[in-house]
Amino acid sequence: MTGDPTEVSHWRPLRLLLDAMDDDIARLYREARIEGLKPSFVMELIRLHHQGPMTITELAASVDRTHSAMSQKVAAMRNAGFVRTTTGEDARSKKIALTAKATAIAGKLAAEWRATEAAVAELEAELPRPLTKVVADIEEALRRKSFHDRIAERLAGDPSWQ
Numbered sequence: 001m002t003g004d005p006t007e008v009s010h011w012r013p014l015r016l017l018l019d020a021m022d023d024d025i026a027r028l029y030r031e032a033r034i035e036g037l038k039p040s041f042v043m044e045l046i047r048l049h050h051q052g053p054m055t056i057t058e059l060a061a062s063v064d065r066t067h068s069a070m071s072q073k074v075a076a077m078r079n080a081g082f083v084r085t086t087t088g089e090d091a092r093s094k095k096i097a098l099t100a101k102a103t104a105i106a107g108k109l110a111a112e113w114r115a116t117e118a119a120v121a122e123l124e125a126e127l128p129r130p131l132t133k134v135v136a137d138i139e140e141a142l143r144r145k146s147f148h149d150r151i152a153e154r155l156a157g158d159p160s161w162q
Helices: 012-031 039-051 056-062 067-079 100-125 131-144 147-156
Strands: 083-087 094-098
Touching: 012 039, 012 100, 039 056, 039 067, 039 094, 039 100, 056 067, 056 094, 067 083, 094 100, 100 131
Parallel strands: none
Antiparallel strands: 083 094
16 A cells, blocks of 8 residues: 555646636635625626526536536525526526626626736746647647546556456
């Protein structure tokens, strides 16, 4: 048996970096006195502002998320007061719509989105290899062989997994 495998991680520095960047965005929201807003809500709120009410399925597809993940996010955004559910075209479907609270800050959210994208572009210009290129390279490598398959191959040879 080996030591604690969590003491070495290639994944953790990236996750911590992304968490720190999200924390900085959340700090901007607090400074602007936007209560309850999480950076993870912003894409969906902007999308609803521009495209109008959508079902969970439509919203999930529009931002490339699963229905289950979007359902959980919609519940969190509803609890924070940013969205409400309305009856859809038939009694079985529901549409997700912005509340007045979300509509009032939609311009600020779009401004933050643009500023964040510009800041990422500025940051990339300082790097020897742009992050967007690294991500594209990773996506291409995963098309050749999925992350699942890469992990499963290693687990197949690990007696602790058997």
